[in-house]
Amino acid sequence: MGAATTDFFEGLSRRGHEPLLETTTGTIRVDLAKNGKVEHWLLAIDHGDVDVSARRAATDCTVTAPAELFDRIASGEENAFAAALRGDVVIDGDSKLLVRLQRLFPSPARRKQR
Amino acid sequence: MSNGLVQILDGNTFVVSDERGDIEASLTDPTGLFSFDTRFLSKWVLTINGQRLNALSTDDLQYFETRFFLVPGTGTVYVDSKLSVIRQRAVAGGFTESLTILNHDEKPVDLTIRVEVGSDFADLFEVKDALEKKGAYKTTVSDGRLVLKYERDSFGRATVISSSVPARVDKAGLTFKTRIEPHGSWETELDVAAAALHGGKLANGDGPVRVRSRKSMAADLGRWLAEAPRVESDSDSVKATYRRSLVDLAALRFSPPIAGNRSLPAAGLPWFMTMFGRDSIFTSLQALPFTPELAATTLHALGEWQGTRVDDFRDEDPGRILHELRYGELAAFEERPHTPYYGNADATPLFVVLLDEYERWSGDRKLVRELELEARAALNWIDEYADLQGNGYISYKRRNEQTGLENQCWKDSWDSISYCDGRLPGFPRATCELQGYAYDAKTRGARLARLVWKDEQLAQRLEKEAADLKRRFNRDFWLEDEGYFALALDENGEQVDALTSNNGHLLWSGIVDKSKAKTVVHHLMGSRLFSGWGVRTLADGEGRYNPIGYHVGTVWPFDCSFIAWGLRRYGFKDEAARIAAGILDAADFFGGRLPEAFGGYERSVTRYPVQYPTACSPQAWSTGAPLLLLRTMLGLEPIGEHLVVDPALPVGIGHLELLDIPGRWGRVDAFGRGRVDVA
Numbered sequence: 167m168g169a170a171t172t173d174f175f176e177g178l179s180r181r182g183h184e185p186l187l188e189t190t191t192g193t194i195r196v197d198l199a200k201n202g203k204v205e206h207w208l209l210a211i212d213h214g215d216v217d218v219s220a221r222r223a224a225t226d227c228t229v230t231a232p233a234e235l236f237d238r239i240a241s242g243e244e245n246a247f248a249a250a251l252r253g254d255v256v257i258d259g260d261s262k263l264l265v266r267l268q269r270l271f272p273s274p275a276r277r278k279q280r
Numbered sequence: 281m282s283n284g285l286v287q288i289l290d291g292n293t294f295v296v297s298d299e300r301g302d303i304e305a306s307l308t309d310p311t312g313l314f315s316f317d318t319r320f321l322s323k324w325v326l327t328i329n330g331q332r333l334n335a336l337s338t339d340d341l342q343y344f345e346t347r348f349f350l351v352p353g354t355g356t357v358y359v360d361s362k363l364s365v366i367r368q369r370a371v372a373g374g375f376t377e378s379l380t381i382l383n384h385d386e387k388p389v390d391l392t393i394r395v396e397v398g399s400d401f402a403d404l405f406e407v408k409d410a411l412e413k414k415g416a417y418k419t420t421v422s423d424g425r426l427v428l429k430y431e432r433d434s435f436g437r438a439t440v441i442s443s444s445v446p447a448r449v450d451k452a453g454l455t456f457k458t459r460i461e462p463h464g465s466w467e468t469e470l471d472v473a474a475a476a477l478h479g480g481k482l483a484n485g486d487g488p489v490r491v492r493s494r495k496s497m498a499a500d501l502g503r504w505l506a507e508a509p510r511v512e513s514d515s516d517s518v519k520a521t522y523r524r525s526l527v528d529l530a531a532l533r534f535s536p537p538i539a540g541n542r543s544l545p546a547a548g549l550p551w552f553m554t555m556f557g558r559d560s561i562f563t564s565l566q567a568l569p570f571t572p573e574l575a576a577t578t579l580h581a582l583g584e585w586q587g588t589r590v591d592d593f594r595d596e597d598p599g600r601i602l603h604e605l606r607y608g609e610l611a612a613f614e615e616r617p618h619t620p621y622y623g624n625a626d627a628t629p630l631f632v633v634l635l636d637e638y639e640r641w642s643g644d645r646k647l648v649r650e651l652e653l654e655a656r657a658a659l660n661w662i663d664e665y666a667d668l669q670g671n672g673y674i675s676y677k678r679r680n681e682q683t684g685l686e687n688q689c690w691k692d693s694w695d696s697i698s699y700c701d702g703r704l705p706g707f708p709r710a711t712c713e714l715q716g717y718a719y720d721a722k723t724r725g726a727r728l729a730r731l732v733w734k735d736e737q738l739a740q741r742l743e744k745e746a747a748d749l750k751r752r753f754n755r756d757f758w759l760e761d762e763g764y765f766a767l768a769l770d771e772n773g774e775q776v777d778a779l780t781s782n783n784g785h786l787l788w789s790g791i792v793d794k795s796k797a798k799t800v801v802h803h804l805m806g807s808r809l810f811s812g813w814g815v816r817t818l819a820d821g822e823g824r825y826n827p828i829g830y831h832v833g834t835v836w837p838f839d840c841s842f843i844a845w846g847l848r849r850y851g852f853k854d855e856a857a858r859i860a861a862g863i864l865d866a867a868d869f870f871g872g873r874l875p876e877a878f879g880g881y882e883r884s885v886t887r888y889p890v891q892y893p894t895a896c897s898p899q900a901w902s903t904g905a906p907l908l909l910l911r912t913m914l915g916l917e918p919i920g921e922h923l924v925v926d927p928a929l930p931v932g933i934g935h936l937e938l939l940d941i942p943g944r945w946g947r948v949d950a951f952g953r954g955r956v957d958v959a
Contacts, residue, residue: 186588189650242589248619251612253434253478265584273589 168237171198175207175217178270179218186269188214193225194263209267227259229267242272285311290344290371290497291534292316292546292553292607293474299335301348301367301377302326305400310407313375313439315474317554317608319407320374320428320439323398323474326367326382328352328391334367343531344497345370363389370494374439374473381467383460393456395470400428400437403608405616415609419451426454429477430475435612436477444469480950504530508570509941511910514934517868518910524872525906529567530896533574542577548876548899555620555629557582557601558690559900561634566841566904568641569911569941575638576647582631587622587650587661592679595623595688599661601631603685616672624690625666625676625714628658629721631807636724640918641733645942648732659725659742662718668708671773672752674718675708689714690839691782691817695824695830697768700777702823705770712765713782715753716789722746723790754793763799765792777844781839787846797850807856812883813862814840820880827880829891834892836878837863838901841908848912853928857956860909861930867906874902914938914950921945927952 170209178184196207210217215280231239235254238244246268249255287296293315297303298708305311305322313321326333333350342348347368351361352606362385368378383389400413415432426449428439445468447454462465504526534546534553535648545567547559560582564575587600594617595603606618617623632655639648647653666674678684687696689711697711698704726742729735757765759775764783766775783800786792792800803809810820814835826833840863847856867874876899879890914936915926923945929936934953940947 185653188653245591245594245614245619248612248614251435251607251619253436253476256478262584269588273327274591274593276590276592 168233168240170237170241171233172175172193174240174271175218178209182216184211184214184216184233184270185227186214187216187266189262190214190263190266192227193221193223194227194229194267195225196236197228197230197239198233198236199230205233211263211266225259227263229255229257229264231255239271240272246271286338286340286346286348288340288342288346288369288371288375289345289531289553290373291543292481293371293373293375294553295321295369295371295375297324299338299348300333300350301335301346301369302332308407312402313472313474314553315374316472316476317404318437319402319404319610320399320437320474320623321397321472322400322402323396325396326350326379327366327394327396328363330392335698339860341368342498342501343527344372345494346412361950363391363827370497372494372497373916374471376494377470377472379468379470380463383463386462388459388461388464390459391457391466393458393466394453396453396568397426397428397441398452399426399428399430401437401609403610404606404609405610411610417551418694421449421451426450426451431477432609435609437609438477440471440473440475442471442473444471468561472919491632501527501530504571507942509939512935512937512939512941515932515936516760517872518864518906518933518936519674520912521864521867521872521906525903526570527569528873528903529563529574529900529907532563532898532900532903538846542573542580544577544581545574545900545904547901548897554607555581555585555602555605557603558624558630561601561627561630561848562690562838562842563904565634565637566838566901566908566911568637568647569916569938570907572638572642572942573687575634576644579631579635579638579647579651582627583618583651586654590883591622593617594619594621595679596683596750597622597661597665599628599657599665601658602628603627603688607719616683621684623676623678623680623685623688625674626690626717626958628661628666629674629714629717631658631726632721632728633717636728639728641943643921645732647722648728652733653726655728656738659721663745665716666718669710669771669773671769672749673710673756673769674714675710675769676714677707677709693830693832695829696817698778698818698822698824698832699778700822705768705776708771709768709776711768711782712753713785713789714758715749715757716786719746719749719753719791720789722749742760744745750793751790753791753795757818759798763796764803778822778824779808781809781815781836781843783841784815784839784846787850788842789846790849792850797852801847801850801852804847805858810858811835811880813866813878813889814859815843816880817877825880828892830877830892833880835866835880835889836902836921837866837874837905838876841905841912844909844912848915853915853926854956854958856912857928857930858958859915861932861956861958863905863909864933872906873898874905876902910936910938914952916941916950918943923948923950923953925950929954930956930958932958 206222296311303324312319331352336349350365364382366380405424418429426441533543535543545563546553547556560578564578589598600622602620603624605620608617611618666673676688722742726739730739768776818832824832844856844859875897877892917924931954938950
C-alpha cells in the first residue's frame with residue numbers, strides 16, 4: 167500500500183471526526199487492487215464520526231480502484247471524479263458517498279497550468 | 281432550435297434530427313442522440329427500397345416524444361405514394377422508435393426496409409469546438425443486436441441497437457425484408473440504448489439498459505402540471521406562455537446521479553443539458569412560487585459538490601459553488617476542467633440567497649439546518665477567497681488560463697465588460713452585480729443565522745459587514761455625474777464606466793441607496809437601455825454596443841425578469857409592469873418560448889423581437905422569466921407566515937388569477953387586474 171493511502175486512512179482513524187462530514191451517515195468501502203491482491207478499507211461514518219477498519223463487509227457504497235491510482239488520489243494528484251468518469255475508479259452503490267469522501271482529499275500541489 | 285431540426289429530450293439525454301427523423305451529423309453539427317455529454321448516434325437514416333423518405337408532417341406529442349409522418353420519395357416532385365410511414369420516437373435512456381408502414385394499395389408490396397446506423401461518440405465539447413477523437417471504435421453484431429463501442433484506455437461508451445422484429449444486422453445497420461398485404465401494415469420497435477462500458481463490457485450484459493418508460497414519463501409530466509398553480513386570465517397569450525414555460529421547465533429537469541430521483545433545472549438545449557451553478561440557482565429562484573422542489577434539489581446538489589480544495593485547474597476554492605459539471609470524455613481525461621469546474625464568482629453568494637428565499641416561501645427549516653455547513657462555507661468564501669484585490673470586493677481572475685473562463689459573471693463572453701469607449705479592463709475584475717449578491721447573501725445569511733442556526737454572533741457580524749459593504753459600494757461604484765453604477769472596478773480599482781443592465785440586478789440585491797434608486801431607474805427605463813421589449817445588456821451609445829452582440833446589446837428575458845423584481849423591491853411598480861408587458865409580448869412572438877436572448881433593436885422600428893442567431897432554446901432561465909414576471913406583476917411576497925399580494929399589472933392583461941400558490945401557508949390564490957398603462 168502506498169504511503170499516501172495509508173496516511174489518509176490512518177489520519178481519518180486518528181482524528182475520528184471530520185467536520186466536513188457532519189451531515190454524512192453511511193458506510194463506504196474502498197477496495198484497492200495490487201499484484202492480484204485486494205486490500206479493503208471500510209469507513210463507517212455517523213454524522214462526521216468516522217470509524218476506520220480493514221474489514222470486508224457489505225456497505226452503502228463500494229469504490230474499487232488500482233492501489234497505485236488511489237495513492238495519487240489520496241495525495242491530491244488525481245481527481246477521483248474524473249477517474250470515475252474514465253472508468254479507472256468504479257463505484258457500486260450510492261455515488262453520493264464518494265462525492266462526500268472526495269471532500270477529504272487534499273488539494274493538488276500548486277503547479278504550472280496543463 | 282430553428283432550421284427544420286426536431287428535438288426531444290429527457291434530462292441530459294436528447295435527440296436532434298431532421299424533420300424526417302433522420303440523423304446525419306457532421307463533427308460540428310449538433311444533431312444526433314446525446315446522453316451524459318456524449319453523442320451516441322451520429323447516423324440514423326431510414327430508407328425503403330433504397331429510397332429516402334419525405335416528411336408530410338411532424339407532431340411534437342410531448343417534449344420527450346415526436347411522431348413523423350412520411351412517404352417514400354425525394355420531395356422535389358409531387359408524390360403519390362401507396363405507402364405511409366410513421367416513426368414515433370420517445371427518449372428514455374436512449375430512445376425507442378416505433379416504425380409502422382402502411383400499404384394503401386390493392387396489391388401486396390415487397391419491401392426492403394433499412395436503417396443505417398453509426399456513431400462517432402463525440403464529446404459535446406468536440407462538437408462545439410470541432411476536435412478530433414483519440415480512442416478506438418469497435419462494432420459487433422451479436423444476438424440480433426448491433427453494438428457500437430468506443431474505447432479510450434479504460435473509458436468506454438456503447439450504443440446498443442435492437443428490434444422487436446428480427447432484422448438482418450450488419451455493422452452498418454439493420455435490414456428488414458417483408459411483404460405487406462393489400463391495406464395491411466407492418467411494424468417494429470427499434471430500441472437504441474446508450475450505455476457506459478466497464479472493462480470493455482456492458483455493465484448489465486444483456487439486461488435492459490432502459491431507465492424510464494414512456495408511460496412513466498407521461499404520468500410524471502401530468503403530475504408536474506397538476507401540482508403547479510393555475511393561471512386564469514383574460515389574456516390567452518399569458519395563459520399559453522405560462523403553460524409553455526411549465527412544460528419546458530419539466531423538459532429541462534435533470535437528475536444528477538447523486539440526487540436520487542429528484543431533479544433540478546439544467547441550463548438549456550443543446551449545449552447546456554447539465555448542472556450549472558448560476559443557471560440552476562436563477563431558474564430555481566424564478567420558479568419558487570410555482571415549483572419549489574427545484575430549489576430544494578438545486579441547493580442539495582450544489583451543496584454536495586461545493587469546493588473543498590484549492591485546485592487551479594478547476595478554479596476551485598473551499599466554499600465555492602460549482603459553475604459547470606460534465607460527464608464526457610474530455611472532462612474524464614481532464615482536457616477540460618469540468619469535473620466539476622468552479623470558475624464563477626456569483627453562484628456562491630447566490631447559493632445563500634436561494635437558501636433564504638426558499639425558506640421564506642417554504643418554511644422548510646430542516647433544509648436550512650442540513651445545509652448550515654455549506655452556507656457558512658459559502659459566506660466564508662466571499663471574504664476569504666473572492667477578495668482578490670484586498671479591497672473588500674468580490675473579483676475574479678481565472679487560474680486555469682488554458683481552458684478556464686475569463687469572465688466569471690453571468691455576462692461571460694469575452695467582450696462583455698468594457699468601458700464607455702469600448703476598451704476592455706484587465707484582471708481581476710470586480711463587476712458590480714457580484715457586490716450586490718454578496719450584500720444580499722450577508723443580509724439573508726444573517727437572518728438564517730439568527731432564526732435557524734441560533735448564532736446571534738454570526739448574524740451581527742454579517743449585518744455589520746453588509747452595512748459596511750453597502751456604504752463603500754455606493755461610494756466606490758457610483759458615477760456621480762452620470763447617475764448610475766459603474767459596471768465594474770478594474771485591476772487598479774478604477775471604475776469601468778459603461779451603462780449596463782447590471783444596474784437592475786443591483787436593485788434586486790438591495791445594495792442601492794434609496795436616494796440613488798430614482799436616477800438608476802431613470803436609466804433602466806430610458807431610451808438607451810429600454811428597447812420597448814426589455815432592458816438591453818449594454819446601453820445604446822456605448823463603444824461596444826451592438827444590438828445583436830451576445831452580452832453587448834441584446835435583451836435577455838432572464839435579466840429583465842430580475843430587473844423587474846428589483847424595480848418592485850424599490851417600489852417602482854409601474855416600471856416593473858412595463859418590463860413584464862414587453863417581455864410577455866415578445867414571448868407571444870416566440871410561441872410562448874422565450875429564447876435566451878433577442879436583438880436590442882428598438883421595438884417601434886422592428887415591431888417584432890429579432891431572435892439572436894445562435895440562441896440556445898429552450899433555455900432554463902428564459903423559461904423561468906415569465907414565471908418570475910407573474911410574481912412581480914402580482915407583487916407576491918412572503919412575509920412571515922403569509923403571502924402578501926400587491927398587484928400592478930399592465931392594462932393589456934386584463935384580469936389575472938394565480939390559483940393554488942404553494943408555500944408555508946398551504947395553498948393560496950392571488951388576483952389582479954391590469955391598470956398600468958404601459959404604452
